[in-house]
Amino acid sequence: MTVRKKRPKHLALHEIRLPLAGFVSILHRVSGAGLFLMLPLLLSLFGDSLGSAETFADYKDTVSNPLVKLILFGLLWAFLHHFCAGIRFLLLDVHKGLDLASSRQSARLVLIVSLVLTVLIGVKLW
Amino acid sequence: MVKRIVVGAHYGLRDWLGQRVTAIVMALYSVYFGICALLLPEMSYEAWSGMFAGGFMRFFSFLFFMSLFYHAWVGVRDIFMDYIKPDSVRLALHVIVMFLLIGYAGWAAQILWRL
Numbered sequence: 001m002t003v004r005k006k007r008p009k010h011l012a013l014h015e016i017r018l019p020l021a022g023f024v025s026i027l028h029r030v031s032g033a034g035l036f037l038m039l040p041l042l043l044s045l046f047g048d049s050l051g052s053a054e055t056f057a058d059y060k061d062t063v064s065n066p067l068v069k070l071i072l073f074g075l076l077w078a079f080l081h082h083f084c085a086g087i088r089f090l091l092l093d094v095h096k097g098l099d100l101a102s103s104r105q106s107a108r109l110v111l112i113v114s115l116v117l118t119v120l121i122g123v124k125l126w
Numbered sequence: 127m128v129k130r131i132v133v134g135a136h137y138g139l140r141d142w143l144g145q146r147v148t149a150i151v152m153a154l155y156s157v158y159f160g161i162c163a164l165l166l167p168e169m170s171y172e173a174w175s176g177m178f179a180g181g182f183m184r185f186f187s188f189l190f191f192m193s194l195f196y197h198a199w200v201g202v203r204d205i206f207m208d209y210i211k212p213d214s215v216r217l218a219l220h221v222i223v224m225f226l227l228i229g230y231a232g233w234a235a236q237i238l239w240r241l
Contacts, residue, residue: 019184029201029205032198032201032202032205033201033202033205035196035198036201036202039198039226039230040230043230043234043237046234046237047233047236047237048236049174050174050178050240051237051240052171053171056171056174056175083153083156086149086153087153088152090146090149093146105210118186
């Protein structure tokens with residue numbers, strides 16, 4: 001009989017200190033999952049906006065709801081983060097910016113640029 | 127030179143490449159869409175639906191949606207493979223997501239071609 005040794009696991013999530021690139025990576029996943037989950041909302045809004053003049057008015061009504069606005073604001077960030085982080089990953093794929101310093105810098109840039117764009121576009125659309 | 131015999135389902139490279147090709151399609155579309163939206167004179171039904179009525183925009187939008195759904199399939203499947211350990215639950219979730227995405231593809235096509 002083989003006895004399975006119980007190995008200790010040290011996965012205290014609140015104690016793990018992710019490097020910036022790790023943050024960008026996990027947020028890439030989180031934002032992607034969020035966007036996927038909200039696809040029905042986005043598709044129904046898109047459908048309403050293009051259906052007819054009446055459904056367009058419905059669409060305008062829906063997006064003027066503060067709660068919907070908040071969700072869309074979050075999704076805007078999710079999209080922009082996923083977009084910026086994705087471009088960073090594509091550059092890493094072709095071996096651009098692989099060294100530690102530039103990888104850290106590009107990770108910081110992704111976080112900042114996606115937040116700034118979210119605010120800029122969000123304010124314009126609000 | 128070491129010749130390795132690779133075994134497995136062989137979908138790794140295809141998915142890896144597909145994920146990147148679809149990402150590039152979506153990135154290009156996003157920029158194009160952003161520019162078109164910025165150039166709209168006003169956010170009215172006529173202007174907005176007119177933007178999607180052209181053949182090129184309709185084709186590109188459809189391509190975007192198809193890329194999106196393929197991209198989402200690979201991404202969500204990878205998330206499930208990482209976190210959902212019981213095979214039966216993971217398989218069920220895979221099937222649900224696949225059906226959802228196929229349905230979304232039909233929905234997107236209907237939105238674009240109803241115009």
